[in-house]
Amino acid sequence: MQDPQNGATGAVEAAPLHILDAPACHLGEGPTYDPASDKAWWFDIVGRRLFEKSSASPDVRVHELPMMASQLCTVDDKTQVIATENGLHVRDVATGRLTHHTALEADETDTRSNDGRVHPSGALWIGTMGRKAEAGRGSIYWFRGGELRRLYAQITIPNAICFSPDGTVGYFADTARGDIHRVSLDPETGLPAGEPSVFVPAGAFAGGPDGAVTDAEGNVWNARWGAGRLEVFTPDGRHLRSLSVPARQPSCPAFTGRHLDQLLVTTAYEGMDEAERAGDPNAGRTFIVQAGVRGVAEPRLRLTP
Template sequence: MTGARMMTPQVDCIQTVKARLGETPLWCEQTRRLVWIDIEDPHFWQLDPSTGEAFSRAQPCTYLGSQALTRSGKHLVARDLHLVMLDPQTGISELFARVPDERFPATRLNDGRVDRNGRLWIGTMDNGLKDGLGSLYRVDPDGSFAAFYDDVIVSNGIAFDPDGRHMYFTDTRRHLTWKITLDDAGERPVSRAVFADYSAGGERPDGACVDADGCLWQAFFAGGRIVRYTPEGRIDRSIDMPVTNPTCLCFGGPDYKTLFVTTAFKFLSEEQRANEPLAGSVFAISGAGQGVAEHRFDFQ
């Protein structure tokens, strides 16, 4: 799939940090902070873009897979194969649920996102990055799991269109993004169609979000760019990044007109790291469009 490149908007580094695998940026409208994680140096980060103040909390796990906002104000974070409720102010956490029928360290939790009904959709992945050991799960507020699809290598890019009837889901190591139609209740997939196929070139679609126009924004790990797809699957915008590994993105700020992007230095050679001093940092892009507020997990 190809699309016309547009003039790159202003891309600013707003947090200079060496994140090994920065991921899952989310804008919290209650605290007016950007929250994000480092998966492989497990830290939960909070950043105030208006002041530049940033601080982190180390997490007791091997992999901090993703995080989600909740209606209680706590964050639902994925530690290895566990979902934990984390108080971002005190750092106190409590176990919420564990993924059934999976084994660590063969698999772990990775990307996730909350739907409009307050349920979390989250996937698992093969830590060896080569076998279809992962699955997609729906996690309900009572902590129960429903499993869909298997043979997933690296679950990624989970996002929902504005009406909640369609979900985007990516397998980074299969180089595919699907558009999934859900049933009327938004509880179960009805059908799945390939939305974007990069298997021929081996590109790695990574984290994603949907803007107010219903277009899908996606980061390309090892691709040095982020792109916007129309709902029909056509790329209508491509923004070059000053680093090789953009990982995930979200809209935020008071008007949701700032596009925040996390990055990683994982897999970069020593020469690449020397040439990319901002690899692993957090970036903000203005003029890319407007997003919408994240849904919050309806924790019971």
């Protein structure tokens, strides 16, 4: 039965979870997991921090950054690329050294990177937005082999970027507008092969659509900013599950762990005053949720042609 207040089918589940021993994030974002190194990575965008955690240890390592960053891509065992307010930078895994690689809206000093994910073809989709979430200042770009293309413009807060396991479908949202879109893709390149259509309409569920990831069956797991939950949709847009998150502003999920059967979920205390933070004590904390399903490994970024 459908809940008329939030569009959800059935009860909200309280899946087993635990809170990582890591500093609370002003704006947690961009979780990803590299199976080869058994390392999960995520960011505090506003706090200019990159977090690193092995599933074999409870310890979380914090890397201070010289700039705001939002997305990490693995290139090979020694090399990563991070999307930042100043463009795409190559990161040396051993030393943390950053080297500028590709400009991203270099002439727009009041924009920064936001949500992104790597397509099975090795292409990165990365969103940009105004630093103050100015209406229509953002875009979504495609990057692979040194080539950068703008796919969609006039976006306020790009989010929910993820792909079907076979690479034939892409998803994205503008949180400010509220709907999630679906678009057919060329699986060999990750480029659109048609026009986007509405996958989940605005207002159908509580909260705004934030980050998303697909599982091995192609279901879309979407963090709902302001609603303290994850909503799960089948590839044809049917609502499947609702999972509670004990923080009001979950921002992005990613499958993690040796068996890719856990969800690392970032959250934020962005925009909260002192009273609101007191009423939401887990705001900004990072969770490991026992999802009961398996995801797929994040592809590696193709950096060279």
